[in-house]
């Protein structure tokens with residue numbers, strides 16, 4: 001994928017620098033491991049008006065002092081997950097897939113988790129209360145695109161409604177139709193002067209309903225978008241997500257990039273690539289690291305637990321990163337247990353290296369016709 005700030009080799013993993021940083025690792029380091037594009041969340045620059053400051057600097061590239069391709073999302077996901085997350089206990093608050101929640105982590109069995117929805121959605125857009133200061137804010141297609149233009153990322157996204165995994169068919173049908181009207185409004189705002197060198201992606205919604213997903217894929221792909229994002233909710237479980245991709249992907253043009261929004265565990269990457277996904281963005285590698293969890297070839301391990309306090313082994317024997325070549329699990333575990341920032345920094349470095357290196361292996365395996373073999377090796381099936 002060619003952008004004004006460089007080429008992105010696909011399939012690619014897009015590390016998320018939510019508020020403009022990877023939280024523990026520089027963009028330069030991540031780029032050395034193969035991070036060619038980064039995702040910034042528009043929401044955080046919108047809610048407190050910081051996008052105006054970024055504009056004064058000349059855009060995100062100048063503000064962050066980097067020269068790599070950037071993506072911004074529409075801000076919608078944070079707004080809507082703030083709403084249904086509080087109400088239904090899903091999304092950022094617990095698991096993206098409600099069927100995979102641990103007992104007690106869901107408002108269905110724990111009413112204390114059920115809170116008032118702070119978001120009001122109309123044809124016009126979404127009105128919401130910013131949880132940090134209680135201020136009422138409004139986001140719609142035009143505002144989202146204007147804000148993303150001022151931020152100046154290479155690839156930006158249309159404004160859509162991300163429904164809850166617990167939304168029913170009738171609500172989702174109504175919502176998808178509105179998202180399509182917002183897609184047209186996003187395109188209109190995007191094509192207003194001044195013309196920029198940004199590219200706009202449309203978003204396919206439709207929840208876990210086959211006819212809605214297929215309808216959305218056909219309609220959105222008929223519009224002049226640069227590429228397409230598949231948005232959540234993606235069903236009650238990962239199995240549902242595979243089904244949704246099986247319905248959607250064959251209907252999208254092969255010559256345009258296809259992005260899976262907010263998904264990027266190792267199994268998701270293999271299953272997505274197999275179905276034709278080109279790019280994935282996900283906070284998991286960095287978020288897990290902050291919580292002391294390492295991605296390894298043997299699965300996830302929690303380095304905060306007492307199991308590793310005496311271990312001389314590296315985080316992952318098969319990993320070639322600087323952390324695994326030099327440091328023991330015991331040292332990192334000791335730092336994490338003392339809340340030393342450097343422990344998190346080492347783990348963020350390892351986890352991002354792990355995923356970015358996996359993408360490199362996947363790209364090579366596709367070229368060599370060994371993708372399914374690599375998938376079996378990683379997932380054991």
Ligand SMILES: [Zn+2]
Nearest residue numbers: 319321324350
């Ligand atoms: Zn490593």
